[in-house]
Amino acid sequence: MDYSFAAAIGLHTLAAVIWVGGMFYAHMVLRPAVTEMSVSLRLTLWSRVLPRFFAWVGVSVAVLLVTGYGVLLTGYRGGITGGNLHIDVMQIVGAVMIALFLYMLVVPFVLFRRALAINDLGAAAVQQGRIRAIILVNLLLGLFTTFIGAAGTFVGY
Numbered sequence: 400m401d402y403s404f405a406a407a408i409g410l411h412t413l414a415a416v417i418w419v420g421g422m423f424y425a426h427m428v429l430r431p432a433v434t435e436m437s438v439s440l441r442l443t444l445w446s447r448v449l450p451r452f453f454a455w456v457g458v459s460v461a462v463l464l465v466t467g468y469g470v471l472l473t474g475y476r477g478g479i480t481g482g483n484l485h486i487d488v489m490q491i492v493g494a495v496m497i498a499l500f501l502y503m504l505v506v507p508f509v510l511f512r513r514a515l516a517i518n519d520l521g522a523a524a525v526q527q528g529r530i531r532a533i534i535l536v537n538l539l540l541g542l543f544t545t546f547i548g549a550a551g552t553f554v555g556y
């Protein structure tokens with residue numbers, strides 16, 4: 400028996416768990432826990448946490464794309480466009496999430512690091528706020544995508 404689709408969808412789900420779970424932890428657990436810290440300490444903490452997390456998001460994005468399109472291009476269900484609606488929605492929302500992540504990486508995150516390097520805490524805090532907003536949007540999109548990715552299989556439409 401060929402288990403390649405099963406392995407690919409299993410890895411796909413693990414990548415989603417790492418990305419969405421990491422955003423949930425950052426936004427819902429770490430962020431409220433550090434609000435009482437001084438601005439300088441808080442920004443230093445984020446400057447150490449975010450690069451590590453973003454590296455894992457990069458790996459997760461690569462795995463999501465390779466496994467997602469890997470199965471669709473090799474005959475899983477209806478292929479790229481002929482499958483169920485939840486797979487189309489997942490591709491569209493997934494593309495938005497990835498675009499937001501890349502934008503965050505090359506604009507606010509670069510500006511955040513640059514501001515911290517010259518000890519401009521005000522500017523760093525502004526960029527950190529933009530990063531936080533993008534992570535919140537991606538968290539909501541990611542929770543939605545994960546829900547429909549898993550539940551859509553059981554809906555006959």
Ligand code: HEM
Nearest residue numbers: 412415463467468486489490493494541544545548549552
């Ligand atoms: C961007 C391109 C993506 C493609 C091409 C893609 C493709 C697929 C496919 C073909 C399935 C199987 C659906 C089924 O059997 O009914 C699937 C399932 C799933 N996807 Fe995606 N996906 C993408 C992005 C994402 C993203 C961004 C997330 C979440 C962050 C995600 C989370 C999931 C989950 C949780 C499942 C359910 C696995 C299961 O329990 O069967 N996917 N995806």
